[in-house]
Amino acid sequence: MSTDPSLHFDCIVIGSGNAGSCAALSAKDEGCTRVLIVDKCPAEWVGGNGYFTAGAHRTVHDGLHDLLPIVSNVSPTSDLAQKIDMDPYSAEEFTEDIMRLSKGRSDQSLVKALVNGSREAIQWLHDRVKMPFVFSFHRQAYLVEGRQKFWGGMVLATEDGGKGVIAAHQKTLKEAGVEVWFETPAVELLADSQGAITGVVVRRNGELVRLHAPAVVLASGGYEASRDLRAQHLGEEWSRAKVRGTPFNTGDGIALARAVHARTTGDFEGCHSTCWDYDAPSDQGDRNLSNQYTKSGYTLGLMLNANGHRFVDEGEDFRNYTYAKFGKEILKQPGGYAWQVWDATAAPWLRKEEYGDGIVKKVTAATLDDLADLLSEDGLHDKGQFIATVRLYNDAVKAFALANPSVKWDPSVRDGLSTDPSLPIPKSNWALPITTPPFLAVKVTCGITFTFGGLAIDPSTAGVLSEVTGKPIRGLFCTGELVGGLFYGNYPGGSGLTTGAVFGRKAGKEAAKIVVEGKNERT
Structure with a gap:
């Protein structure tokens, strides 16, 4: 030695x-x-x-009162604290989430x-490391009827x-x-x-x-x-x-x-993979934009492949329970890419850190036909099928709404706003029609995070x-x-x-x- x-x-x-x-x-x-x-x-x-x-x-965690002492962006006595809906997240729920997503294999x-x-x-990170914890309003909450409603069990992020x-x-x-x-x-x-x-x-x-x-x-x-x-x-x-x-x-x-x-x-x-900006670097992340290349707004719209077909249930579950597997599904598609598509109703709900100007290349158009024309210049092989898929989806949304008039759209819960059962691949939650111009599309691929x-x-x-x-x-x-x-x-x-x-x-x-x-x- x-x-x-x-x-x-x-x-x-x-x-x-x-x-x-x-x-x-x-x-x-x-x-x-x-x-x-x-x-x-x-x-x-x-x-x-x-x-x-x-x-x-x-x-x-035991709810809002448990985590307020360790975050810096909400004071316990502030008006904002009185407008937050945050359910406790139990050990049983955390365990069930892991086991459910692994299909019992963990x-x-x-x-x-x-x-x-x-x-x-978490407490040790706060006390010893001085980790700058904040409530994740920008990724895990939606402002609904004047209240910040957290969803998906996960509420903490860092500044x-x-x-x-x-x-x-x-x-x-x-x-x-x-x-x-x-x-x-x-x-x-x-x-x-x-x-x-x-x-x-x-x-x-x-x-x-x-x-x-x-x-x-x-x-x-x-x-x-x-x-x-x-x-x-x-x-x-x-x-x-x-x-x-x-x-x-x-x-x-x-x-x-x-x-x-x-x-x-x-x-x-298996691996953690996600919907990733098609134009991001191939072999390494960008240390400036880092996580901003994530494209997790698919729950608000649709994803269609190069042949104009949908291939996942975009509303299967909250984003943070599906994003780690949907990248794999994109990779399976022709060319290994797809488009996320929204209309003017859903687009304002997209996170600016992921979809802001200067972050991602956006394709916008006044009609679905015009949008399909533009996408055809960038790898869409079947314009007719693209349009038909969106219209079929819209018809299934309308049919469900007529049969279930009491079901209302709410992005902060699994709202059950679905498509008609006749649709080959359903959208199980947050199924808004894509009918209001302008229409927006973003090209995505698979980003691998860890194995x-x-x-x-x-x-x-x-x-x-x-x-x-x-x-x-x-x-x-x-x-x-x-x-x-x-x-x-x-x-x-x-x-x-x-x-x-x-x-x-x-x-x-x-x-x-x-x-x-x-x-x-x-x-």
């Missing part, structure tokens, strides 16, 4: 995103004297995928650990989105004395004869360097930025999906762990499990998007950052235990 003290640490975290930052700070607070974060990205790419999020955090012990640890993790998340982490890590080395990829995990982790080999300034530590936390994300691994695990068509976030998540953590016989688990054929397959962990410690013994590998932990077995096929929006915080805190705490035990043994 090297005697150079500069190469010895109590805990090394691989990954500078939200999950890794939570692990590093937790380790530092729980007794680790020297904590290091390494990341292969340059400093200007700090933050992993967390930087590209909207800052949404899903958590169990590891129940992982789900329980996430759900039961969510509110405490300045993911940029605010990472800025808060970086400030707190610096104050805590956590070291961060950029442009330092981890290339190998070190272990002793018993299989316990003893450190990491990294490449620094072009040379291989052996770093020593009794605890290592893997927080380097999935493999979504690797075209080859996407094609291998998800299918060849995924090589053309656009990368929403960091270009540095290329499966390194999985490869490192497999080399020390870690067990992999979960949905390696669901990953490493098997002990839910109580975040320790990585051995494929040989089935027990945790001593000194090796995992958090964030690298955790396997939690999400399958789909996930509830806002769960990702919370997952990183919950299991990051567990990993850091357990890493510190190993360090403290080692010090006690030596004394």
